[in-house]
Amino acid sequence: DAGVTQSPTHLIKTRGQHVTLRCSPISGHKSVSWYQQVLGQGPQFIFQYYEKEERGRGNFPDRFSARQFPNYSSELNVNALLLGDSALYLCASSPRTANYGYTFGSGTRLTVV
């Protein structure tokens, strides 16, 4: 059974550009969450989706948006990239939202120059 897959694995963008990160959850998992991890810090919550509806949003600016598709895959979009957006972006899935541990993907390393 495939784990959580994220694409691309690495990405270099220029300030002001837009980026789309993609995530495929484990088959049967309906909950997908996105986290940002800056070097030396723990992951910070960005979004959670369950059954294609947004269930939670972290303290991130409106430049960050996401959506979940009918097949439960998800996209994270970031507009007007800043140098500070450079980070590891992690996608995680779980069967449902309550009292379940997450399975994380290997992440997308985004570098903004």
Add this chain to the structure above:
Amino acid sequence: SQQGEEDPQALSIQEGENATMNCSYKTSINNLQWYRQNSGRGLVHLILIRSNEREKHSGRLRVTLDTSKKSSSLLITASRAADTASYFCATDSTGYSTLTFGKGTMLLVSP
């Protein structure tokens, strides 16, 4: 913002020794989870302990939770070099698995 704070920030031990990491948090929780991360890649879920549980075991892992002190500990017994990683505690205060992570403990296990 980060709710959990792990202690120590870094821990260096020899193979076969036990490793203990602590986590403190600020608000009431639904559950607390521990994750391992190797070399800045994806996190691996280790164990989840609910707010009404006090202790949980999984293989060489033992987790305790003291909700009155808002703290948890992770004990890894008989450490191996392969346990070298960063360990994070994460709290779920909402009941919807929106996790708040600490900064982590870097564990180095030397052969």
